[in-house]
Amino acid sequence: MEIVTIANNKGGVGKTMQCYQLACHLANQGHSVLVIDLDSQANLTSTFGVQIQRTLIPEWLIGDVDFDDVVVPSEGRHKLHGNVMLVPASRHLANLSKLLIISESEIRKNAGRKERLLKKRLDDSGVREKFDYIVIDTPPMLGDELIMSLVASNRILIPTQAQDYSIDGLEELMDTFEIIKETENPGLEFAIIPSMVTSRRKIEKQRMDELSQMFNTTPVIRNLVQMQESISIKKPICVMGRKSKGKQDYDALWNFLDLN
Ligand SMILES: Nc1ncnc2c1ncn2[C@@H]1O[C@H](COP(=O)(O)OP(=O)(O)O)[C@@H](O)[C@H]1O
Numbered sequence: 001m002e003i004v005t006i007a008n009n010k011g012g013v014g015k016t017m018q019c020y021q022l023a024c025h026l027a028n029q030g031h032s033v034l035v036i037d038l039d040s041q042a043n044l045t046s047t048f049g050v051q052i053q054r055t056l057i058p059e060w061l062i063g064d065v066d067f068d069d070v071v072v073p074s075e076g077r078h079k080l081h082g083n084v085m086l087v088p089a090s091r092h093l094a095n096l097s098k099l100l101i102i103s104e105s106e107i108r109k110n111a112g113r114k115e116r117l118l119k120k121r122l123d124d125s126g127v128r129e130k131f132d133y134i135v136i137d138t139p140p141m142l143g144d145e146l147i148m149s150l151v152a153s154n155r156i157l158i159p160t161q162a163q164d165y166s167i168d169g170l171e172e173l174m175d176t177f178e179i180i181k182e183t184e185n186p187g188l189e190f191a192i193i194p195s196m197v198t199s200r201r202k203i204e205k206q207r208m209d210e211l212s213q214m215f216n217t218t219p220v221i222r223n224l225v226q227m228q229e230s231i232s233i234k235k236p237i238c239v240m241g242r243k244s245k246g247k248q249d250y251d252a253l254w255n256f257l258d259l260n
C-alpha cells in the first residue's frame with residue numbers, strides 16, 4: 001500500500017486537479033483508494049460529489065471520533081467511484097491549527113507530537129490495510145496539514161508552475177521535505193511535476209529548463225481546456241478516449257511514477 005501527498009505551498013498550481021486525476025486513475029485500475037481532503041476550501045470534496053456541513057477531521061485526528069465517522073463513499077457517474085472512499089473537508093478545517101493547540105496535552109499523550117497525528121490515525125484500527133492507495137490533498141501553505149501528511153506519506157508529488165515566485169516557494173517546501181525526511185520519515189520521496197505548461201511562452205520554457213536542471217522533473221502536464229472541463233463536468237481524464245491530450249499527459253506521468 002502507498003500513501004501519496006500532493007503538495008505545493010503555492011495555490012492554483014494544479015494540486016487538487018492532480019489529486020482527483022490520480023485517485024480516479026488508480027480506482028479505474030481496480031485499486032481501492034482513500035482520498036483525504038485536508039484543504040478547507042474542500043474543492044476535491046465537491047469534485048467527488050460530496051458536500052458536508054462540518055468536517056470531523058480535527059476530532060478524528062485528535063482521537064475523539066473513529067475513522068468510520070469521517071469517511072464517506074465518493075459520488076460520481078463512473079464505475080471507478082465505487083473504489084473511492086473520501087474523508088471530506090469543509091471550511092471548519094481552517095480552525096485545525098487552533099484546535100490542535102487547545103488539545104495539546106491530549107495529543108502529547110496519544111501521539112507524542114502533533115506532526116504524527118495523521119500517521120497515527122492511519123496506523124490505528126487498520127485504516128492503512130483497507131486500501132491499496134491513500135491520496136491526500138493539502139492546502140497552499142506550509143502548515144500542520146502539510147507537515148502531518150509528509151510524516152504519514154511514502155511520496156510527495158509537487159505540481160509546479162514555471163514562474164519565478166513559484167520556484168522560490170519550492171525551495172521553502174524542499175527545506176521542509178528535508179527536515180521531515182531527516183527527523184520523522186526517512187523513506188519519504190518526492191517528484192516535481194511541471195504543471196499547466198504552455199510551452200509557447202519562451203520565458204516559461206527557460207524557467208522550465210532551469211527547474212529541470214535543479215531537480216529531476218517528471219513528464220509535464222499541459223495547460224488544457226479539457227482539464228478544466230474534466231473538473232466542471234466531474235468526468236475524470238482516465239475515462240476519456242485515447243486521443244485525449246489530457247489522458248496522454250497523465251498516462252505518461254503515472255507510468256513514469258509507477259502509479260498504475
Ligand atoms: N493542466 C491544467 N490545464 C488547465 N487548467 C488546469 C490544469 N490544472 C488545473 N487547472 C485549473 O486551474 C485551477 C487551479 O487548479 P487547482 O487544481 O485547483 O490548483 P490548487 O489545488 O493547486 O490550488 C482550477 O481552475 C483548475 O481547473
Ligand SMILES: [Mg+2]
Pocket residue numbers: 015016017039043138
Ligand atoms: Mg487545491
